[in-house]
Every structure is written in C-alpha cells, then in structure tokens.
Amino acid sequence: MTPHPPTTPSHSSSTAPSPWQPVWEIIRFELQESLRNRFSLIAFGVFFIVGLLVIHALASDLLFFPAIRTAMGMTSRPGELVPYANAPVRIMRVFGVANLFLIILTVGIFTERATKDFASNMDALLFTTPLKEWQFGAGRWIVSLVISVFISLGLGLGLLVGQALPWMNSAYIGAFSLLTYLQPYLYLIVPNIIIFGLLSFGLGLLTRRPLAGYLGLVAVLLLQVVLEALLGLFKAGRFLNVLINPLGSSAIEYTVQFWTKVEQNTLNVPFAPVIWLSRLLYLALSVAFMVWVWRQFSFSSRNAAPQRLEQLLIWAERRLMVWRQRSSGAETAPTAQPPTAGMPPAEATLPIAPTAHLHHGLGAQLGQVWRIALLELKRLIGNPLVLTILAISITATGFLMVLVLSSGGGMPVLPVTEVVVDGLSLLLRFVAPLLIVFLAGDLVWREREVKIDSLIGALPTRSWIFVGGKLLAMGLLLLLTLGLLMVGGLVAQTVNAYTHYNLGVYGIGLLTIALVDLLLIAVLAIVIQVLVNQKFLGYFLSAALVMVFLAGDTVPLFRNARLLQYGFRPQAYYSDISGYGSSWSQCAGSRGTGWRSPCSCSALQFCFGYAESIPNPNNAGALLDNGLPDPCRR
Secondary structure (H helix, E strand, O other): OOOOOOOOOOHHHOOOOOOOOOHHHHHHHHHHHHHHHHHHHHHHHHHHHHHEEEHHHHHEOOHHHHHHHHOEEEEEOOOOOOOOOOOOHHHHHHHHHHHHHHHHHHHHHHHHHHHHHHHHOOOHEEEEEEEOOOHHHHHHHHHHHHHHHHHHHHHHHHHHHHHOOOOEOOOOOOOOOOHHEEEEHHHHHHHHHHHHHHHHHHHHHHHOOOHHHHHHHHHHHHHHHHHHHHHHOOOOOHHHHHHHOOOOOOHHHHHHHOOOHHHHHHOOOOOHHHHHHHHHHHHHHHHHHHHHHHHHOOOOOOOOOOOHHHHHHHHHHHHHHHHHHHHHHHHHHHOOOOOOOOOOOOOOOOOOOOOOOOOOOOHHHHHHHHHHHHHHHHHHHHHHHHHHHHHHHHHHHHHHHHHOOOOOOOOOOOOOHHHHHHHHEEEEHHHHHHHHHHEEEEEEHHHHOOHHHHHHHHOOOOHHHHHHHHHHHHHHHHHHHHHHHHHHHHHHHHHHHOOOOHHHHOOOOOOOHHHHHHHHHHHHHHHHHHOOOOOOHHHHHHHHHHHHHHHHHHHHHHHHHHOOOOOOOOOOEEEEEOEEEEHHHHHHHHHHHHHHHHHHHHHHHHHHHHOOOOOOOOOOHHHHHHHHHHHHHO
C-alpha cells in the first residue's frame, strides 16, 4: 500500500482574507440600497435641474428668462461689459449660494448612515458579527462621501450641459474651460463634504440620534456669528473674519474683491492662502473631533456612550417618580379598608363599571389635538438634543449682554429693552429657521422611523388632528424658547444695573411679532415634509424656500410683488415717545392678512386638505386594505 504524500495547502487557501473586504461589502450594500430608495437619483436630478435653470436665467433669451434677469437686477446697462454666465467667478458664486443646501444634505446623509442601526434596533445584532469598529466606520463614511459627491455633481453637470445648449445667447457665454467647473469642487464642495461629514458622522456615533448632526451644523453657524462679533469688538482685520467662515464662500469673495470686471470674466480664482488656510483650519478641527469620538466608540460598550446629560435627566425623572409615589402614598395611607375586604369571595360584590360615553364632536377632537401636542412636547423637552436648543438660546442671550456692554467703537450702550429685543430678534432670524426646519422633519417622520406609522394610520382619528397636534407642539416649544430668551434679556439688563424693564416691548417684540414669524416658518416646513416622501429632500426644500423668503429686499422680485414673499411684514419700529405706533398697526394688519395670503392659505390647505383626501380615517379596515397610511402621520 503506497502511502499518499502529505497534502500541502494551496497558496489561495492559505491566504487570509483582506481586512478591507467587509468595507467593500458595506459600500456595495449601501450603494444598492441608495439606488433602491432613489433618494440619490432624485437629489441629483434636483440639482441638475437647478443648474439648468440657473444657466438659463443667466444666458438664455427664451420664455421668461430675460424678465427674470431684469427682475433680479442682473442686466447690464448700455456700454457696460456683459458678464459671462460661465465666467469662473460667477460659477464659483453659484456654487457658493448652493453650498449651504449641499451641506444640509451632506449632514443628513452622514448622520443617517451613522445612526441607522441604532434607529432600527439592529445595533445589537450587527455588533455581534466579526465586523471590526474601523471597518464599520470606514465603510459607512466612504459610502456617505461617495453619495454626497455624486449628488453635488448634478449642479455642475447642469451648468455644463446648459452652457452647451444651442439656444443660449452667445453674447453671455465665454470660452469654455473645464477648470472653471472643477475649482468649485476643489475649493468649496469636496472640502465642506469632508469637514461636515466628519462632524455629523461623529455626532451621530456619539449620540445615536439623527437630529444631532443638524444641531451640530446650527451650532457651527452660531459659533461663527459669535466669533465674528468678538473679532469686531477687538477690531480684528477682515482676514480673520474670512478665516473663521466654516463654509468658505467668504474666502472666495476676499480673494477677488479688487478684481476688475474684465478679470472676473476671464481669470480663474487662484488658490490663495486665505482659501486653503480656512479649509485646513476646519478640516483639522473636524478630524480632531472625529478622533475623539472614535476613541469613545466601541462595539463592546455601545450602551456606555458619553450621554451624561441624558443620564442626568433619567436620574431626575426617577427621583421625581419616587417623590410622587411617596406623596401619593402619604395621601392614600389613612384611607379606610373597603368593607368587602374581609368578606368571603362569594359574598363580595363587584363594583359596577361606569358607562362609557363616546364623544366624537369638535370638543373631543380639539382635546385630542391638545393631548398629541403635550405628548410631542414632552418628548422634545426630554430629548437632550432639543435641550441644546434652549442652551444655545441662553448662551446667545449671555453673548448679547457682552455686545450690549460695548459696541460700535467701544462706546457703552445703555441696555434698554428695545435694544435687547432687537438683538434677540436678529439672532432668532439667523438661527431659528434652520432649527425649525430640522425639528419639523423630526416631528413628521417620528412614527415612520420607529415603525409604527401603519398602526397610527389605522386609528379612527381624523388626519388633521395629528397635523394640528404636531404644529401646536412646535408652537409651544417656540413659545417656551422665546420665554427663556425674555428671561435671559431681563437678567442681562439686571446685571448691567438697568432696572427700567418694559415688559410690553418684550411681549410685542418677542411673544407676538417674532412668534408669528416663526410659526409661519413652522407651517411651511411641516407642509413640505408632509408632501415630500423623502426626509432629506424635505430638509433641502424647506431650507431653500425659507432662505429665499428671508432674503427679503435682496431679491428684486419680492420688492415688486410682496404677496410672492411668504411671511412678509413691514418692519416694526419702537420709540420712547409713541412706542410701536403706526408701525405696529401695519405689522399687525399684515400678520392678519398674511395668514389669508395665497401662500399661507395654500400651505394650510395642502397640510390639512391633503390629509383629508385620504380614505375615511374612521374606517380602519379600508385603510389597511388600501395600504394607504396617512402621509401626515409619517
């Protein structure tokens, strides 16, 4: 019997699998999922259409595009140099305007990829696999980067294709240069995707909540305002103000500020030191933040994330429950024992159950709206991320106190109530709209994210009750925030030894004028989230419309037709002699007609009327058979 030679393993079988193989599998799976839900394709198409419309508005004589140029003040006077639509500086400015909207989408994409396993309760199953932490993080972050860059390419491709269309006016089109369309991606888009991608991905891993990325974006923008104000107090040069801009658009304008119109038409934007220094500064900060978050993140201790604020709230809630139990026990201790306690079971008489009276009228429906509003408000107040909004408000109020002490050439300003209210209103105009947009998406999509939208859609309750409850919860949260700002303003006045408080100015300026302005933005944001079947696309459209409407007098079209500007009102002025005077009556009249204007009426009709176009909500079986959950309950 001839012995067989010992078998040696082949080279292929002895080779260990590549550690990057799970990363590529994660990327492949995430890309396939992105193609299935068509979000990336829809967002790419939206930016492509925006690029086509922009290039037509700048260089086309078809249809209404010349009228748009005239209304926007972009036409050149006789004898003046015609600005090219595809000039490097103009293309860079187009990307600078779209920069913030791309960042909002980027934050949503990175945060969603970081928190999707925690939101779907798949983290425990995923973290028991042989997958390593760095493989999980690298795969999710790389695929988010790829999707974000792919979506941003839609804008550049739309501009590029629109330039080559045969019906464009050749007088508005200059020589083609591929570098003109590459520079915005090298200077603005790709660096911002990396910077805010690291920030939002780290916040998502740290908090396990999608809202954290958006609040981080708002915090960065608020930090920019604070730093710019501090630099203004210390008389720092414009170079430092440009350097701390997280978006990078100011660095472009700083570089070309002294260019002639001929240079703006022909020259490409150089890679000036202020551009790469501003990008390098925020890139270093985002990388350092991501490194710190990554040291806290671990599969084995996924529940030990540094959520000290949430732990403090849980501890306070438990203490409150114990106190309530002790209080209720002390109240019910002296109650007498029921007479049937010592009787045999056969002789004990059961209490008669009260008769249930069902009410379906308007009062019952309004009561349901109130209960839903309280439920949503308690959920938002108990959320540590939403508490950061209130913390930002108090911090901004404290910073306002610093500005009140010294402003305008170092001269101390008396912190009278109208000065404090004007400062708070300016701060709200900058920060509050984005916060409202993100909170509206969280309210509308909460049921769908926790997978109970089908159950909510089958309830025998009218759809407008859910929408009204969420809108009322948003209003109550705004009212609470404005109340805290009012308290902070009073504290700032007291610290500055100013005790002549004017509560009426606070009531009109904050709790009336500012509150109505914010409620109109909340209605618009909720309506868009109801009608759009993509959460991040709803964020993009809401932010875009809100910023366009807040542009106000900077858009010539709104100056010519004020009814086209959603939420427009005349400016309210306060004087020590006549108070708000006639400006208050004009503002109040515009607020009254504003709710009846075509834009606001259309928003409310879409929000409530479209909800009622669903089959009868009292017929739960019909809803289940048709498979049509109410879109207002997503």
